[in-house]
Amino acid sequence: MSRGHLELGLFAPTVGRMDPIGPPTMYLVSEVPQQVSITYEANRRLAHMLDRGGLEFFFMAQRGGRGFGASRFWSHALDSFTVAAAIADATERLRIVSTVHTAFYHPAMVARMGATLDQISGGRWGLNLVSGWAKPEFEMIDIPFLEHGERYRQTEEFTEVLRLFWNEDGFDYEGDYYTIRGGYAQPKPEGTPPLFNAGASDAAREFVARHCDWYFTGALSAEQLRDDAKDIRARAARHGRDIKVIVYLFGLIRDSEAQAQAEVEEIMARRDDDAARALIEGLSGQSLGTFAKGFGEGVAEAELLHNTIIGVGSGKLIGTHQQAADALEAYQGAGLDGAVFCFRNFEADTASFIENVVPILETRGIRRPRR
Template identity: 30%
Template structure:
């Protein structure tokens, strides 16, 4: 596809370029249930034909990216949420091959893979995608999953020290030919990887850092800090903290993205009724509580002890609620933008219906608000080029 001398700047990738003022990405389409811990009909089943339809619909709708969840086993409960999942690098390669525009990320748990292997996998998918790949780095939190690998859970801040050394090796492999490496956690002789990624100096990096150590890691190594917050005010505070950490400690600018889940209907009453149905009547509260119990023991800077936090987990992976009419959804996204976010991920109970609804009813409102650009199809681009000639 591309060769090493046909590079493109990583800042041209969809989540970093200037095409859309507020970036939007599909989240969790590679895991069973998606982001809703519920037994309601229509959630993600995880098969390739479904994945391909969702990816191509997101691409056609002008959405900027797809961000997968790295999951190795479910927490139990009635639906065993996210237990069935596609591994994110092979998933990303396949999605990249059947899409044209959107950025495709893989999510990696640092303790599960050596940086040399990951550097090679990243370059491979970046070539398949023509320079549309991105990496979402997770330092570690899900202890039952790491036990499957025989990997002990390190103390919280040390996980980020490991991740910092890990990603530093990868960045050197993207930009140097051959070198010896002797670090605290990794070492190697004659370390080398070819081809390099299409993107220079390397693909976009995302990290979800909320604690002091997590904020510092994202500030030094990531292009985007991916945050979770209870409400709009908390989003604003966390976004400001992420940017200030990057500026003050490393003299860098960093983008900040949040999370949102969408329940959209013709009337607010209908949207709230459906929310009540899939959350309160069909929600797997036991499974959600088990997952949050694991997170509460291993993740700092997040309060997971309240009923509202558990409700948020069942409804949409603890994301910001976007519930109501298309106008209310657009207004909620506008508020996230005004809070200082550069973008957010989106999830739905039924992703295919939700993406179609976004394109037809919500996107025009976001274009009107100045947050999104109108979709330019391949046919439109070809016509523009012919007219220019």
């Protein structure tokens, strides 16, 4: 049976924490030693590694603000547009995704940035549209933090305007959030860049069904992914559309299970509960997001904290290379099209993933060999 091609890549370390704020980290809410550097240079090396290894995705989030908790988790964030331009020029095949907080930018400007990135990358750039959930990031720059449903309505208008700038000239648009008269932007991208969204709520899913090409989920298991994929595809089908599903995963993939479990204990021993609680409060307090949905109401606090500390609510591949391949096979069987990874030691773990896990996936027909 042909299964298609599971696309893989990195949730790149363009967001995290490092000197002078505190010990380096990205997706471990823990002060355990990690090989993470929120710098362009480190990201460029990783992008080269992915490009040479034939992987597909270099995904970048966007944050703004001072970080979470007393330790200021996620205090650092590189700009995902300018990094995209440089990475596009430095790579040949890799697909690069930037993230935009729709409330912080005007769609006319993003249309222009996107058309430029489309040119620099030769059609390898895409955009993740986020409505935002961290209230302090809005307050810092005095942008109104609208109620959840309204944030998604504004994102929807943003996306309509963005698409118009990319596809038409001389258009008028009259919405609740944007008014455009004789809208015009040249150059245009060769084709409309792929659009992503990572929301979990009903509002987010409806937005994805109508406007996006990829749905990003934080599914914790293949079973959860099956439900997510079925739901989003049914919603999209009602609009005559098809959607690809991508997941973000924290990988702790080692030669033995015992070694991986020993590292879990090391991570938990130096956990940063204060920052984890600040993240949970931000996510589940403001919106019915991934966390509320993923863990459900009434889930024990210890479990919620554990899932936050390791991978900030992501799915987790903890174990051997074979076990990681088994899990990816199960996810693919449940309807997955792509996955981006975070790691404890970004460079070493990315190299090991390409060397040890990807060949198993190719042998099993989960991915087409690209080399």
